[in-house]
Amino acid sequence: MKRSFIPYFTLIIGLLLIGISAQAQNERKFIRQGNDIFEQALNDTTKIDTTAFSQAETAYRKALEKRPDDLKWNFNLGDALYKQMKFEQATSKFEEIAEKSDDKLEKARAFHNLGNSMMMQNKLDESIDAYKNALRNNPEDLESKYNLVYAMNLKKQQEQQQQQQNQDQNKDQNKDQNQNQDQNKNQDQNKNQDQNKDQQNKDQQDQNKQQQNQDKQQQNQDKQQQQQQPQQQKISxxxxxxxxxxxxxxxxxxxxxxxxxxxxxxxxxxxxxxx
The missing domain is CATH 1.20.5 (Single alpha-helices involved in coiled-coils or other helix-helix interfaces)
Structure with a gap:
């Protein structure tokens, strides 16, 4: 069975709990609540529970109201957005994390998920660049390597399909042009035939007119002869x-x-x- 691209859904639950003091009980409560909801939604493989991920997003945002610059919490928020198929918002969040983070592994994970978000928007060039940046920060990242190859193959397939469509379109255009040329040729032939027919009709009319003139002349001659004959008889x-x-x-x-x-x-x- 062909594998699909592999996303990171890094919650870093254990890390989130480190460094949280008793003075940040509310933030920890929201983060723990968001993580629990997120994990439950992930464990239910029968469906994508966007409602649950939306609840997790709400919890993460409440935590970030107190600590908006926390990259780990922002990372979890980006994952929740991604799972709700809010790919543009997830893209902005992962770009922000990749830019602000000084940790290479953190940057690699952010670029990986950025690549996934781009791919879901069919922005293959951007997703390829994101996967390459992930590997620059973590060359051992097998998931980013796989997704990079997958994105490049998908791009190649789309280019081949586009090329085939262009060829088919050009073929159809050539066919239409040939049909138009044949139609124009037939029209020209018909026009020439009509012109020839008109010329023939004109020639026939001229011949008829000439014959009529000749007949008229002959009639005039006969009339003159008839007029002359009595005179000649009288003289005789x-x-x-x-x-x-x-x-x-x-x-x-x-x-x-x-x-x-x-x-x-x-x-x-x-x-x-x-x-």
């Missing part, structure tokens, strides 16, 4: 009449000449007979 008839009249005149002249010739011949015969 007149010529024929003239020709007939000329022939008739010639015939009359010929008959006149024939008559004169016959008369002359008859006269000659008469003369000859008288002889």
């Amino acid at each position: 008839k007149e010529n024929a009449e003239r020709l007939l009249q000329a022939l008739q005149n010639d015939e009359e002249k010929i008959q006149e000449k024939v008559k004169k010739a016959k008369a002359a011949k008859a006269q000659q015969r008469k003369t000859d007979k008288d002889w």
Whole structure:
């Protein structure tokens, strides 16, 4: 079974009792009360009792009202906040402890829990830095080593997922671009086809118009010929009449000449007979 990252929940109960004088009975009462509630909530592994941890937080805050700079009590308060999933508040508390503490082990524990709080907020870069700081103060801290590796692997997985998402997104974009290009190409083809069709229609219309003009010209020519034919027929008839009249005149002249010739011949015969 894969292990999850390992948090520190350092109560330091024994240490808290050291140095508490009879003059600080109220603070000790609140700390003891908070620790008891916290431990009971930790022992109940069937659920996360945020109500119990909230009660522990209240007790710790009452103690810190008297001694606000106590790093150990602040540490316990940070743990109570963390268990209630108040990760931002826990982060601020552990950063404060890590900055103020002069004890390396104390600083290492604070950085460890700071890393856990950051990780729960999915701030992996910050959590990695916190675990590294924990190991700088305590190189033998196996839990911080494990959590560091866990955070780095988680970051790598997220980067791979992000890279895959980017590739898929780019693939989808390329697909959309190709579809758009195909669509534009089809539109251009359709446009060209429409233009060709329009040109063909225009050419056909021009041809039809030209044919109509030719037909009209032919009709005009036929009409002109039809108009000319009667005139030509009329002229031919007149010529024929003239020709007939000329022939008739010639015939009359010929008959006149024939008559004169016959008369002359008859006269000659008469003369000859008288002889």
